[in-house]
Amino acid sequence: MSLLAVENLSVAFPGHVAVREVSFAIEPGETLALVGESGCGKSVTAFSVMRLLPPNARIVSGRILFEGGDLLAASPPEMRAIRGKQVSLIQQEPMTSLNPVLSIGAQIGEVIRHHDKLSRRATRARSIELLDLVSIPDAHRRIDDYPHNLSGGMRQRVMIAMAVACGPKLLIADEPTTALDVTTQAQVLDLLDDLRRQLSMAVLLITHDLGVVAQWADRINVMYAGRIVEQAGIQPFFARPMHPYSRGLLGARVDVDADEHYSSNRLSEIPGSVGSAAGEAGCPFAPRCPLVEPSCRAAPPPLLAFEAERRVACPVTLEAAHHG
């Protein structure tokens, strides 16, 4: 049984549908990357798992099965017991995720004591252990520091400490390093990867950065305008991206290792913008797709399997691949 199985999830806001019929699964201990640009619905999907959507959001359909139980049917007290203990979340902006008027020790302690009723002294000891675990130097002194005494990278480590404090089975990381410098980003992602192995934790990594995905994820789901358009293992995906949007994304990206320069290469663009998907009856990517055919605009293409572990929502590509 998968650790997390999202089945046919659709989430709507007044005026538009953010997530459409999204289905995917995460196995224990693996890192699944949910990749897409702004407006693709990846963050909304993550917040749906935690049941932390804003009040004007409506879950139109679907189930979110965590270890077999449907989170969407859980009561508020049941969800509160799950959040922080079984499923944790870290977000992009450590500046605003931490409470500025409480010391970091107090905030980590709060998480621990909410779930695992420990004494004050035991909580403090555990907090110091956690700060060591996330490589905060001088943990026994820094535990009394306030968020403003710490740098961005250290605050993100504190967030990670809080998220893993109770040994969750699943950690949702929503753009965890986007706001950090690249040298700090590498350190934080390495830390997350180490912790994942040590604590046998699965990670749902939400990001727009394909470099991060290539280095740290096991499997990838590409999202566009609320739908999943491609699912694959990491190596097969980067060796041969199939969906036109995936290919466009990789083509538009400048890779630091590639010897490309404007004087000799032009970046391949995806024309237009994601706004063109609004009101589209067929494939949401059709207005921008170089391979579009009339049949694409009739109905949204389903995710169809291609080889083991790979699914693509583009019949045109699949047809060409089977014949080619």
Place this chain on the structure above:
Amino acid sequence: MAEVLLSVRDLHTRYAVGKQVLRAVDGVSFEVEQGETVGLVGESGCGKSTLGKTILRLVPSAEGEIVLDGTDITRLGDSAMAPHRRRLQMIFQDPFGSLNPRQTIRTVLDTALKVHRQGDRPERERRMAEIVTRVGLPADALDRYPHEFSGGQRQRIGIARALVLRPALIVCDEPVSALDVSIQAQILNLLVDLKRDLGLSYLFISHDLSVVRYFADRVLVMYLGRIVESASHATLWRDPRHPYTRALFAAVPSADPTHKRGAPPIKGELTTDLSSGCRFCSRCPAATDRCRSEEPPLRSVGEGHHAACHYA
């Protein structure tokens, strides 16, 4: 030998933060030649944005000279600066904050033209229509408000604003960092086209190494207010000499899962402790006593290649 458009000599910018003085730009010198794109790369806190704003005279400099077209513009008054402002413009990072939400695009562009007395009404209309088309926006964009456009389109408007006075040099302050990858490619391609068609030069400021690698002719790496390495783009990537540059390259993840990087050879995080010696020594894996006591000067380590390290 191309003509030197901008020459920055020993520039310093300082901020007072409470009782302390923050030396955001601490002695920077470089040149931008006609038709060249100089990339300025560094992480947060290195002073690259402040340097850009100082060059534009948006932030007062403490010491040093900014020489544009052979004229020292460092301490010019507002009216004396006006003709130079036409030559030197800026593109900003945030497509949402860089446009006045209550002005139509026409107002934005027309005001610039009127204030600088660039022609009568029909002439201004013609120039506005031309620039809007050139940046890839439809002609009726002029009568719309910023909120009616997407992020990428707003960045095009920002570029139009920078271009409308026909500058020679544009300082681009993280122009694509706030955009989606697919839109980044559109804007970068646009900037390349504009450079070629209008003979522009750029000072391209970014924290994104991959983008700078693609876009710049020459690259300056900044750390804590100083340039620590400068070279042509090919040289820098082939043969980085400064430990910080190497650490930066090692840290950028590559979209090739078979190419796994090791942990970046760098410890800890940015501190602003500029007591003595090399400002990178607290994080450098190869720091020696000499590094801790003696600040290395930016010296030549090859043809057109400079690095500020005793051991480069």
Place this chain on the structure above:
Amino acid sequence: MSVEAGKLADFGNRAAVPRKGRRLRAFLRNPTFVAGVVILSFFVLLALFADVLFPGDPLDMVGPPVLWPGESAEFPLGTDSLGRDVLAGLVHGARASLLVGLSAAAIGLAIGMVVGAAAGFFGGWVDTLLMRVVELFQTTPTFLLVVVIVAIGEPTMQTIALAIGIASWPTVARLVRAQFRSLREADFVMAARSLGYSNLRIIAQEILPNALPPVIVAASVMIANAILTEAGLSFLNMRDANVVSWGGMIGNGRDLLRTAWFLTALPGVAIAAAVLSLNLVGDGLNEILNPRSDP
């Protein structure tokens, strides 16, 4: 060319975003705002057509004294102790109260915006100096300040409006200063500076239009407060004897509070309704003008 394709496809985005016409509809869809505007319009119309509806001087003694409302068809709301028509008084009083409210608010806004803009934009010693002046005014209880100013001058409508305006500008100044301080750092202001625009142009054309929404909301509250202050002054007999105002009517009815309480109640209701309508308009404007993040 890919740029062409970009132009065309991008414009699918427009449909989801409000255009100028839709903003007007947003105004009309807000029930708070609409209710406030309706009530306020009623008073404005009364004020404008006071002379048409009730020609002659409302201070004329036209009937028997202390007639109750409903007793006589000629005086639907009765008469006061001197035989003056209460309804005529209320309608003319609307004009006086609204005029005082508007002029006082205008004076307060004018002074407050200039001071706030200068302090917020320039910072440094200008800010420090101006803020000390603001504090000087704010430490004095508003009503007392008004009383003092009116006592020094003559209690005419103009003086009263001026006094209230002088007492209320500090709040506007602080509001405008806060807006300017934050907007001053905005990228589009920096862009304006990089284009070589003068400080005056930046203050007036770039920042001020963006600083207005909270000021407009504050203005409606200021008008309401001005009406109340004027009523308070009139009640204390510091009023223009030649003009009928609601506060004056309340003051006149004070002696007959136990027997002819309608003389106090009716103008009181008028004041309450006018103040309520202004607050509703202010709340409605606040909801409409404040930027909301759309999903």
